[in-house]
């Protein structure tokens with residue numbers, strides 16, 4: 200899949216807008232051509248020169264700081280005829296441009312193959328809901344997703360929800376735009392609400408859409424790129440949240456259809472993560488199982504455990520590049536650590552089970568270290584940086600006091616991820632890790648999942 204990147208200049212709005220509003224839309228914020236006053240907050244505070252690298256300047260990267268550089272945007276140069284098709288669409292040029300050039304780039308592994316950037320304009324032209332959802336995410340991202348959204352972000356989110364309701368009723372066949380809108384709404388909702396929220400309504404809404412897409416498609420059309428794109432996004436989301444859903448809750452999952460579709464589509468390349476779709480589904484299932492035996496240790500099922508373990512070990516693909524090879528191995532090892540740790544935890548709560556042996560502990564630590572090693576072999580400048588926070592928390596929590604070097608690297612890595620996607624959950628994961636490491640060092644190790652649930656936190660680490 201290749202999408203040309205195009206630049207475009209001021210927005211043409213032939214509309215009923217009054218002249219003054221129109222003027223606002225026409226004028227883009229002017230910025231000096233050569234001299235820049237942008238530099239990151241940290242460098243400005245120290246009054247040192249900043250190289251303005253986005254998402255992290257060199258100085259912050261060297262010092263393991265969170266970098267808040269303000270990304271420089273290009274000047275738009277080519278007209279966008281599509282906007283004039285939508286007279287009532289309220290385009291906010293700066294927010295839209297910020298999305299196209301910066302925010303959307305954090306969501307894929309290759310900026311040249313990014314359906315969420317310029318190619319999305321085609322869908323935006325059809326769907327005001329999607330436009331407002333995008334503008335809401337941009338407005339929040341600019342402000343580092345503050346606990347109380349900026350007014351602009353809230354306004355955009357409100358408009359997106361109102362438009363989505365209308366569009367779902369009116370437009371029968373636009374599952375892709377509906378799906379993307381729901382995801383973006385979930386992102387802003389989760390990012391700026393309290394840590395108890397993982398956006399269950401949005402996840403379940405997305406599930407319902409995926410279920411109906413998979414029900415509709417026949418064998419021959421499962422190669423539909425739109426279905427693949429949505430299913431892939433969903434699989435990633437499911438991996439990050441399956442253990443957050445209360446197992447007593449009706450899950451509205453159609454796992455059979457889902458596994459059939461994933462199986463039929465094989466190792467297709469997804470712009471977010473490449474060729475690891477099947478692995479994502481396995482890890483999502485591991486997460487569901489782990490949460491279930493965490494809450495009800497008596498429900499342990501050794502056959503299911505053995506099957507999940509075998510699936511994790513047997514999964515194979517040829518990674519598109521070495522960075523992704525490391526990411527996939529980190530995912531696989533994270534799945535194993537999650538499974539082994541949950542089993543050990545459930546055994547503790549169940550008097551009939553034999554005690555957790557030292558050998559088990561050694562094995563868990565070994566896989567946890569492997570997970571972290573693989574992630575650290577990926578340079579912080581890699582586009583796959585954004586997909587690392589969950590294994591960093593889960594495997595990182597197993598690191599012992601003697602691993603202080605690795606612990607430091609995990610800290611730096613989570614801060615780097617935060618500089619990139621600005622989602623507060625990364626800093627909360629860091630806080631969880633500090634608590635878990637303290638507990639471990641004082642002889643009271645605790646399972647990260649138990650610890651988060653005890654705090655009543657439901658962090659969505661995407």
Ligand SMILES: [Zn+2]
Nearest residue numbers: 239242249256
């Ligand atoms: Zn700087």
Ligand SMILES: [Zn+2]
Nearest residue numbers: 239256259266
């Ligand atoms: Zn910086």
